[in-house]
Amino acid sequence: MPFSYPYPRPAVTCDTVVFTMRGDDLAVLLIQRGDEPFKGHWALPGGFVNENEALDRAAARELAEETGLTGARLEQIGAFGDPGRDPRGHTVTIAWATFLVAEAKVTPADDAALAEFVPLRTIVIEGAATRRRPIRLAFDHAKILAKAYRRLCRHLDDPVRDRSFDLFPSRFTIAELQHLYERILGKTAPLRAFKKQLLDRGLVIPATTKPTKKPAEQLYRWNRR
Numbered sequence: 001m002p003f004s005y006p007y008p009r010p011a012v013t014c015d016t017v018v019f020t021m022r023g024d025d026l027a028v029l030l031i032q033r034g035d036e037p038f039k040g041h042w043a044l045p046g047g048f049v050n051e052n053e054a055l056d057r058a059a060a061r062e063l064a065e066e067t068g069l070t071g072a073r074l075e076q077i078g079a080f081g082d083p084g085r086d087p088r089g090h091t092v093t094i095a096w097a098t099f100l101v102a103e104a105k106v107t108p109a110d111d112a113a114l115a116e117f118v119p120l121r122t123i124v125i126e127g128a129a130t131r132r133r134p135i136r137l138a139f140d141h142a143k144i145l146a147k148a149y150r151r152l153c154r155h156l157d158d159p160v161r162d163r164s165f166d167l168f169p170s171r172f173t174i175a176e177l178q179h180l181y182e183r184i185l186g187k188t189a190p191l192r193a194f195k196k197q198l199l200d201r202g203l204v205i206p207a208t209t210k211p212t213k214k215p216a217e218q219l220y221r222w223n224r225r
Contacts, residue, residue, distance in 0.1 A: 015046030031112035038138035068107035
């Protein structure tokens with residue numbers, strides 16, 4: 001006898017935050033919705049989970065269908081289920097995040113009219129943006145983006161143990177690392193103090209024993225045992 005489930009079932013979706021660097025700006029991938037609700041508004045790429053589909057596969061599928069991006073390592077960052085978050089009805093979304101180190105080309109498709117990387121500073125998250133006419137996201141995607149950004153900042157505090165994101169090449173100079181930190185966190189620190197903190201905490205070690213002509217050219221790697 002088939003199991004009977006008498007309770008109402010909310011719909012389930014997956015939405016993904018894709019961070020990357022565009023010049024000196026931390027940017028996030030957005031789509032412009034081609035359908036209602038919120039037609040013409042900017043939103044995170046995502047969509048409904050199919051029956052018998054795993055959540056991670058649904059997130060990857062929707063990201064590929066709407067933007068053309070494939071192969072990204074997605075990290076689940078939480079669930080958002082306010083009953084009023086979607087005007088179509090009670091919908092629970094599972095949020096994911098990733099960071100792309102390499103340049104990525106995106107192509108809008110499915111129900112996305114546009115897809116592009118937008119500077120984070122131009123988007124309203126938690127009531128703040130630095131542009132005069134900021135972008136306001138559809139649904140509760142500003143809350144999802146804010147949580148993903150906080151997760152990204154926590155990762156920067158200890159990227160050796162917290163492997164939520166792949167932000168860095170395998171080897172880097174301290175100056176390159178400092179530049180990335182400053183762009184993401186939006187604050188500066190003297191290079192010498194930044195380097196001392198990394199070394200004192202044992203976060204980085206020299207990537208090679210080969211001497212360099214200039215200390216600034218020394219390559220480092222994360223001290224992951």
